[in-house]
Amino acid sequence: xxxxxxxxxxxxxxxxxxxxxxxxxxxxxxxxxxxxxxxxxxxxxxxxxxxxxxxxxxxxxxxxxxxxxxxxxxxxxxxxxxxxxxxxxxxxxxxxxxxxxxxxxxxxxxxxxxxxxxxxxxxxxxxxxxxxxxxxxxxxxxxxxxxxxxxxxxxxxxxxxxxxxxxxxxxxxxxxxxxxxxxxxxxxxxxxxxxxxxxxxxxxxxxxxxxxxxxxx
Amino acid sequence: xxxxxxxxxxxxxxxxxxxxxxxxxxxxxxxxxxxxxxxxxxxxxxxxxxxxxxxxxxxxxxxxxxxxxxxxxxxxxxxxxxxxxxxxxxxxxxxxxxxxxxxxxxxxxxxxxxxxxxxxxxxxxxxxxxxxxxxxxxxxxxxxxxxxxxxxxxxxxxxxxxxxxxxxxxxxxxxxxxxxxxxxxxxxxxxxxxxxxxxxxxxxxxxxxxxxxxxxx
DNA sequence: GTCTATATAGAGATAGAC
DNA sequence: GTCTATCTCTATATAGAC
Numbered sequence: 001x002x003x004x005x006x007x008x009x010x011x012x013x014x015x016x017x018x019x020x021x022x023x024x025x026x027x028x029x030x031x032x033x034x035x036x037x038x039x040x041x042x043x044x045x046x047x048x049x050x051x052x053x054x055x056x057x058x059x060x061x062x063x064x065x066x067x068x069x070x071x072x073x074x075x076x077x078x079x080x081x082x083x084x085x086x087x088x089x090x091x092x093x094x095x096x097x098x099x100x101x102x103x104x105x106x107x108x109x110x111x112x113x114x115x116x117x118x119x120x121x122x123x124x125x126x127x128x129x130x131x132x133x134x135x136x137x138x139x140x141x142x143x144x145x146x147x148x149x150x151x152x153x154x155x156x157x158x159x160x161x162x163x164x165x166x167x168x169x170x171x172x173x174x175x176x177x178x179x180x181x182x183x184x185x186x187x188x189x190x191x192x193x194x195x196x197x198x199x200x201x202x203x204x205x206x207x208x209x210x211x212x213x214x215x216x217x
Numbered sequence: 218x219x220x221x222x223x224x225x226x227x228x229x230x231x232x233x234x235x236x237x238x239x240x241x242x243x244x245x246x247x248x249x250x251x252x253x254x255x256x257x258x259x260x261x262x263x264x265x266x267x268x269x270x271x272x273x274x275x276x277x278x279x280x281x282x283x284x285x286x287x288x289x290x291x292x293x294x295x296x297x298x299x300x301x302x303x304x305x306x307x308x309x310x311x312x313x314x315x316x317x318x319x320x321x322x323x324x325x326x327x328x329x330x331x332x333x334x335x336x337x338x339x340x341x342x343x344x345x346x347x348x349x350x351x352x353x354x355x356x357x358x359x360x361x362x363x364x365x366x367x368x369x370x371x372x373x374x375x376x377x378x379x380x381x382x383x384x385x386x387x388x389x390x391x392x393x394x395x396x397x398x399x400x401x402x403x404x405x406x407x408x409x410x411x412x413x414x415x416x417x418x419x420x421x422x423x424x425x426x427x428x429x430x431x432x433x434x
Numbered sequence: 435g436t437c438t439a440t441a442t443a444g445a446g447a448t449a450g451a452c
Numbered sequence: 453g454t455c456t457a458t459c460t461c462t463a464t465a466t467a468g469a470c
Binding site for chain 3: 264265266279280286287
């Protein structure tokens with residue numbers, strides 16, 4: 001018996017976060033709680049009180065673990081998010097035969113995850129990335145690194161499946177961007193439909209580029 | 218003499234906003250200033266003081282014109298943004314021969330606009346849409362309406378160019394989503410490159426669907 | 435490592451004068 | 453339509469005890 005192909009990867013990472021609230025240090029719990037809250041509400045929409053409450057961490061520990069305050073917490077949370085997401089993406093490719101299949105399964109799974117969150121979650125980086133792109137150097141750097149991890153994950157896996165490097169990079173950008181945009185629309189309309197449309201379009205696009213440029217062994 | 222094909226549409230709408238600071242009522246100036254600020258900094262990142270300052274509007278007039286406060290201002294600003302953007306999109310199609318050409322020119326122009334803003338602007342709706350998707354009904358409704366205007370603009374124009382209705386809708390979603398995602402990446406990396414990559418990919422995709430489904434008269 | 439108390443600033447919002 | 457004063461709330465951050 002296996003869990004449904006589409007829902008498992010993100011669900012697993014979400015579960016890991018929750019479990020860890022008991023096992024990990026309060027420092028780690030703060031980072032993970034912040035990661036979730038920043039995804040849902042953005043940087044300006046997330047308060048320190050909210051973070052320690054959700055992370056079941058003592059408020060008095062904030063400035064002990066993070067001397068530079070909210071910014072530092074957010075920066076570390078963003079990097080945590082990037083690493084986690086890149087892992088999930090890579091894991092998704094392992095079980096699939098083709099790139100098109102892997103991408104489609106990933107996006108469909110994502111749409112289920114977002115639906116399960118009541119359309120509160122989704123787009124782990126985009127809010128903070130846009131909010132802080134020109135207003136905070138540290139956070140902007142963190143967002144760049146996080147997105148780079150994600151783009152690299154796609155690029156690596158596409159390359160491994162035979163896509164030329166240049167094409168893999170272009171596709172990675174196209175996949176990442178359209179997923180982010182699809183998430184926005186799905187959150188806005190409280191519906192899986194936009195993201196599922198993106199899944200189908202990406203499937204087609206990846207398949208087309210695959211046929212055009214790869215010799216299939 | 219005409220302004221450069223790529224930069225004109227958004228630039229024109231931006232200019233209209235600035236000019237209007239002198240001509241229009243303070244109510245209108247508040248809405249337009251809010252439209253800009255919400256695009257750059259999101260809902261939680263935008264303050265009422267900032268809005269009246271940028272709109273050169275008297276602070277004392279806020280609750281006279283907008284009895285329901287910040288939410289009401291944001292809601293009207295979002296609708297203004299949606300209408301403006303839909304107009305720009307439609308205008309862009311008028312001058313072009315093919316759908317692929319129109320989309321590509323639009324996205325390229327957008328990337329120039331974002332660059333010209335120092336990567337502070339771009340993605341007029343996405344921040345507020347994501348921030349308020351499940352936290353404020355009024356704002357969520359406004360964002361839905363605004364996105365609907367944009368999706369409709371694309372869909373109408375694509376239909377007029379011969380795309381079957383279903384395909385036009387799917388394409389409109391794909392275009393809107395990947396542009397939003399491209400904007401996020403361009404803002405994050407302070408570079409036109411991601412958005413230009415999206416422009417090329419969309420060009421290919423629209424062309425491919427055009428060839429596959431249309432009889433060219 | 436964590437607690438409490440507090441500093442300080444800024445937000446959105448309201449009332450009443452003009 | 454606009455101004456000023458003020459209320460209330462919450463935010464981040466700091467200091468010092470334990």
